[in-house]
Amino acid sequence: MPAIAIIGAQWGDEGKGKATDLLGSRVDYVVKFNGGNNAGHTVVIPQPDGTSEKYALHLLPSGILTPGCTPVIGNGVVVDLHVLFEELEALTKRGVDVGRLRISANAHLIADYNRTLDKVTERFLGSRRIGTTGRGIGPTYADKMNRIGIRVQDIFDEKILRQKVEGALDLKGQVLTKIYNRRPPTVDEIVEELLAYADRLAPMVCDTGLLLNQALDRGETVLLEAGQATLLDVDHGTYPFVTSSSATSGGACTGSGIPPTRLSQVIAIVKAYTTRVGEGPFPTELFDDDGEHLRTVGAEFGTTTGRPRRCGWYDAVIARYAARVNGVTDFVLTKLDVLTGLEKVPVCVAYDVDGTRHDEMPVNQSDFHHATPIFEHLDGWAEDISGARTFADLPVNAQRYVEAVEQMSGARISAVGVGPSRDATVVRHELI
Ligand code: GDP
Ligand code: IMO
Ligand code: MG
Numbered sequence: 001m002p003a004i005a006i007i008g009a010q011w012g013d014e015g016k017g018k019a020t021d022l023l024g025s026r027v028d029y030v031v032k033f034n035g036g037n038n039a040g041h042t043v044v045i046p047q048p049d050g051t052s053e054k055y056a057l058h059l060l061p062s063g064i065l066t067p068g069c070t071p072v073i074g075n076g077v078v079v080d081l082h083v084l085f086e087e088l089e090a091l092t093k094r095g096v097d098v099g100r101l102r103i104s105a106n107a108h109l110i111a112d113y114n115r116t117l118d119k120v121t122e123r124f125l126g127s128r129r130i131g132t133t134g135r136g137i138g139p140t141y142a143d144k145m146n147r148i149g150i151r152v153q154d155i156f157d158e159k160i161l162r163q164k165v166e167g168a169l170d171l172k173g174q175v176l177t178k179i180y181n182r183r184p185p186t187v188d189e190i191v192e193e194l195l196a197y198a199d200r201l202a203p204m205v206c207d208t209g210l211l212l213n214q215a216l217d218r219g220e221t222v223l224l225e226a227g228q229a230t231l232l233d234v235d236h237g238t239y240p241f242v243t244s245s246s247a248t249s250g251g252a253c254t255g256s257g258i259p260p261t262r263l264s265q266v267i268a269i270v271k272a273y274t275t276r277v278g279e280g281p282f283p284t285e286l287f288d289d290d291g292e293h294l295r296t297v298g299a300e301f302g303t304t305t306g307r308p309r310r311c312g313w314y315d316a317v318i319a320r321y322a323a324r325v326n327g328v329t330d331f332v333l334t335k336l337d338v339l340t341g342l343e344k345v346p347v348c349v350a351y352d353v354d355g356t357r358h359d360e361m362p363v364n365q366s367d368f369h370h371a372t373p374i375f376e377h378l379d380g381w382a383e384d385i386s387g388a389r390t391f392a393d394l395p396v397n398a399q400r401y402v403e404a405v406e407q408m409s410g411a412r413i414s415a416v417g418v419g420p421s422r423d424a425t426v427v428r429h430e431l432i
Helices: 014-026 082-095 112-128 135-145 152-156 158-179 187-197 197-204 208-217 249-254 289-297 316-326 365-367 396-411
Strands: 004-010 029-032 041-046 050-056 068-074 102-104 224-225 263-271 274-276 310-312 330-332 346-355 356-358 372-379 412-419 426-428
Touching: 004 014, 004 249, 004 316, 014 041, 014 224, 014 263, 014 330, 029 208, 068 208, 102 197, 102 208, 112 135, 112 158, 112 187, 152 158, 152 197, 158 187, 208 224, 249 263, 263 316, 289 310, 316 346, 316 396, 330 396, 346 396, 372 396, 396 412
Parallel strands: 004 224, 004 263, 029 068, 029 224, 068 102, 263 330, 330 412
Antiparallel strands: 041 050, 274 310, 346 356, 346 372, 412 426
16 A cells, blocks of 8 residues: 655645544554644544544644554654653543654754754844744754754663764854853753653654555555645745755655655645745735735634734645645645635736746746736635535535636645534545
8 A cells, every 4th residue: 555645735734734634544654754843733623522622733743643543753853852742741631542653763853952043043143034933943954964963762872872962062062152142051961851751762762664664565554744835845945934854745755764656645735825934935925904814714823833824815836836846646725614705716826027927936036035926816705615515515606716726736626624623624536
């Protein structure tokens, strides 16, 4: 059986958590392959008594909520051990069985000095800041590339751990003191903090690449769940206003140890409009009442930092780009219900850059910064669609919106979200 990737097509918060949860019961493994606790996935699970349970996950893969499914933190992830055990404890208290979690021995650890460096660097950058989540993600990936990172396996050998922390602090201690005027932590402080988790962590740690490839050999299904999204990817996103990991389908392979030849499907989650958190270009961004309307109705406030999300109309240029970069086989169009009540729904079909029409992403970032959207205005609908469960249940104009967006976006739209809950989904083509 195949490996399937779920990725975000825009700037994150498209509803990847809900989609992963929806498919969780049909897969054997759910793997987080990139990022760390910068992610925030909200999952709403309907209960037999008609109420619903809401979960906010950051570091853990959303598959942890599905009984019988094995959640895996892959080698491409950066792990904050304090956050890991905090999330595990919170879920255990709510009755979720977290005993199956497996963590790659090669995943990198977020050390305290990297949390500090993330925050002080942002302050130092001032108006040039990225607007990071302040969780130490960027500095930890930088250490990985600089070959001074600390990995999960290092905490099982105190001597090695001490050597590595010393090596890292030789450099980073100087940066903290001399550039940022901060007292760096001592080697002992860092070693002690990390060692404190070793015994609890040990039973979860393994060669997750081997585990997953053996599962595929046995015919089991593996779902690879992205944090962040295509336009936040360090290679393919709006650099430098990106995160520091590979959030696209290529990253699903490098971040899990599953080879590209085993990936049979790439499902992209895309919102029926667009949002972004943090700094950086955003051609369809709205600064008027329409933007406020989308933010209020769509409850567009960050799951991780609580920041209001910037809101704008659907951008088909971005969707086509995501389809190409990721090799998307299916889109899941989420939050269609948020557009209910609008008389006309603008959709960006191309950009105008200094009088020239661009149907694809401009090659130069500065062109993207002042790209003006060229809109097509589709007819809206007034009927409440949150109860729709088949495509035919949707009002004709909502159906037309989905079909028009599908035409423009480079892959079929296989499911449509009409509410936050797991069951508030219209399936057009079975996803797995
Ligand atoms: P992720 O980071 O991609 O997993 O997305 P987030 O969880 O950060 O943000 C998506 C938000 O939209 C969450 O609050 C979800 O509960 C909610 N959501 C997901 N799909 C739908 C949908 O189809 N309609 C509505 N109204 N909300 C949705
Ligand atoms: P999910 O998985 C939206 C953004 C931050 C910032 C930039 C870099 O929930 O979709 P970082 O802390 O990663 O160095 O910040 O990336 N960002 C996200 N935006 N959703 C996310 O995750 C994000 N993770 C990071 O706001 O602009
Ligand atoms: Mg999110």
